[in-house]
Amino acid sequence: MALFIFIYLQPFAGALSYKVGRKPLITSFGVLVVLFTYFLFDKLGQTQDYWSAFWICLAGLVIVTGYTSINAVVKAEMFPAHIRALGVALPYALANTLFGGTAEFFALSFKEAGHESWYFIYVTILISISLIVYIFMKDTKHHSEIKEH
Secondary structure: OHHHHHHHHHHHHHHHHHHHOHHHHHHHHHHHHHHHHHHHHHHHHHOOOHHHHHHHHHHHHHHHHHHHOOHHHHHHHHOOHHHHHHHHHHHHHHHHHHHHHHHHHHHHHHHHOOOOHHHHHHHHHHHHHHHHHHHHOOOOOOOOHHHHO
């Protein structure tokens, strides 16, 4: 049910980005993730009932909507057409390799060491780094490589 609601939030958040800009939406995502990742993961690990898990997951998905609804257009607007595929694909592949490919390793290593919650801190630190990028990036709504060409 939470994923079903998440799907329907995407166009609304995307439309919002056309009114307020992409940068405010993606920056809000970064701030909310930094503030709530630890709390949501910790609560989800402690919950024993369906509805609590549902609301915790939905809260996380609502926050993530600030990224998922606009990430493709932000990436497309960052690069001119002649290098767009490389500009989007290479950083995506590297980030997924470095962080997505090692996520299970780090999560299980922390768990085996008896510090499962350290993984929540690790994720929060990585999102904090991306938040710094969001804060200093130009708003692609106003500085789009698509519009310039």
